[in-house]
Amino acid sequence: MDFIRVRELHKTFVYYRKGAGLKNSLKNLFARKALVKEAVKSVSFDIGPGECVGFLGPNGAGKTTTLKMLSGILYPTSGEANVLGYVPWERKNEFKRLFSIVMGQKNQLWWDLPASESIYLNKCIYDVDDDVYRRSLAELSEMLEVEELLDVQVRRLSLGERMKMELIAALIHRPRLLYLDEPTIGLDFPSQKKVREFLKYYNEQFGATILLTSHYMKDVEDLCKRTIIINEGNLLYDGELHKINDLFNEQKIIRLHFSEPVAEQRLAKFGKIVSGDEYNVVLELPKHRLKEVSRAVLDSFPIVDWTIEDVPIEESISMLYRKESVG
Amino acid sequence: MNRRKLYTAVFSMGVQHSMEYRVHFFLGLIGAMFPILVQYFIWTAVYQHSGQDALFSYSYGQIIMYTILAGLVSKLIATQFEHQIADDIKNGGLNKYLIKPISYFGYRLISFFGQKAIYYGITVMLLVGIIWFAASGGVLKVEAVRLVLFAITLWGALLLNFLIAYCICASAFYLHEISYFFVITSLLVNILSGGMFPLEIFGDSVVKALQYTPFPYTIYFPVNVLSGKTEVAAMYQGLLIQCGWIVLFFLLSRFAWHVSMKKYSAVGG
């Protein structure tokens, strides 16, 4: 049985445009023109238990809206979803106890109190047994290396430490499903790494299902085998992250370093010049021309060093966004 | 640089700002109506019960007039920039004025007048209505002199109240948590200015003592000039005193800000 099952989820909302000035305000008072925005057009996917899925898309693609619908915060306009056997937007308390949502830009911790108080509050809200609570707290804080910080007021913690506390608070009731909305936003690299390692561990150790959105490719690369990409409310891709390149695999990248200045124009006939100056040039070209171009370039230019690479994933994804839906 | 042009621009920005918040202002007026109504009913009950013609030296008509006018005037002269100024001081917004060839005081004053210009107009219209109504009801004897003087003292009250608030704002340089402080001072100033009740309810000695403070000259005095409670001689005297307070507070505010600014720039904010 699927853990999360989403079918043709669709969400529109109505907004009003208001021109500047008093005249337009008056006009709006009497006849507002309703505009409809389709945040999520038609999204379907299934996620099995224990999976860790990355949710990618540019800003405004509909990622957060989808997460909100799957956690019951928003009603969809149409479509269905089944999460752990519940319809999320019925907001049953039994359902709420099974999952947790962490948003990188919003905090649930009480600013002026030590994090342990907010965590204890969540214990009461989620009705966690004393035993389980103590064990979870010890375990989680040890994994995140923040035992000593539990009794420090949240406002004195650094951003990274605060995020770790948020995670503990969100996981204290051992949710089987965890939604993360940009959990590493604004963190420094060591903290990002720690959070990633922790999430990976949590996913493997407890078999928790994780659905994660992030703009840091590294988050998704490290954590998630599977990636779902949406843009403008449409599902563009659903599969392994590294296989995205297969879609565009006809392209390769060649980096060339010269010992003496070379006019760029002379290379233009071999492929698309991505960047470069007199000594360094990066070329993008179709795979099938690789052999022929390599030979020609090596023969006719003063090459010091050269490498052949795949197109970076970020590039592929950007191309994907531009290309709209692929198969 | 053309000063006049600059201040015209600041003034018109103030006007536009007040236009943005016009709904807020009108709802505020409605909000101000309720305490006036409550007081109207209380005074009605009081006068009915006591059976006397005058209490605290006010006749029934006069006290109602006072209540309505004081409510309007205190709404008009209310300053709302304390928090902005405190914010400028705390979060370094002041720096952008320090590096510009403009006086912060001038900027605040002109934009304050700009914000009040429209409300002044609205209040005047309301007042005309009230005065006309009261005159036809025989409560108020309209005298041209009093009207003129009222208009003058009202501007004076606006200026004086601005200066008082501006002085109080200087304390933001020294105090840590400032928003509470503003709530307290503005309420106290309002009470002492006669914004809630005529000062006479505190007893004669208090009225006498308050005459030596600036507060009555923001609400109590203008209202009584209009209602005819103030004697003709006392009217001109009061006007002079009001001017005196304005000058004094102008100097005081310059001084307070000068000292604080010095400290501010020395510490680096």
Place this chain on the structure above:
Amino acid sequence: MRLYGLFIKNCLIAQMEFRGNFMMSLIVESVYLLAKLLYVLVVFRTDLHVDGIPPEGLLLFIGMHTVMTGIYVGVFFTNFMKIPEYIKDGSLDLMLTKPVSLQFMASLRYVDLALPIPDILVGFVMIGIGWHAMDIPLTFLQLAGFGLLLFIGVIITYCLMIIPALLSFWFVQTGSVSEIAHSVWDANNFPMAIYPAWVRRIGTFVIPLFLITNFGPMFLLGQLNWLYGGLALTASLVLFAVVRLLWNQAVKGYSSASS
């Protein structure tokens, strides 16, 4: 409601953190109280009798209003001011995912312990003086009746004063509406008998504002018949149901309209 106890505890700890703020809140509320006491001054200086009730008896009404104001600013005020914020910054989203009543979480989370102290203290002193001066026997029945009416008053207060906050689900700027609500609130300072009949009717049947603080003292003075007592009880229950309904409607609108 262990959770509510925890809310209170957390608030207490948080407020102890800033003793300066605590003192400041005390002072602010005291100054407001002072403004209110001006009315008492007027009452005594003019020896005002309303409906045959002497100034000391009026203290019962003013005291009751002051106590109620204390309860309001302590238990409800902070929360109701925060609801529009929750909606604006999206904190409501997180609360929606908790397995606890959202209305409870959002509207009763914060308790301010500094603000109500002066009001409740002075209010009860006034009630005490009035009680004593009016020669009201201190029996269990009187106390229980007064307590019950006080409780009903609290419920009605909750229901009426949360409405401006609820409006923020539909409108962006609601600050002025709650300002108006607060100035209307102070109409309760006096027995409703000083108002003309039509105001009294509006305040009793349309917006049952006068039920909050008038019935307690009226009961003590023997002016309240059982019919009105029953009315107050029913009104509070009906209002509570209405607010509950409104709340659900608002949240439904919120989650089907926002992004």
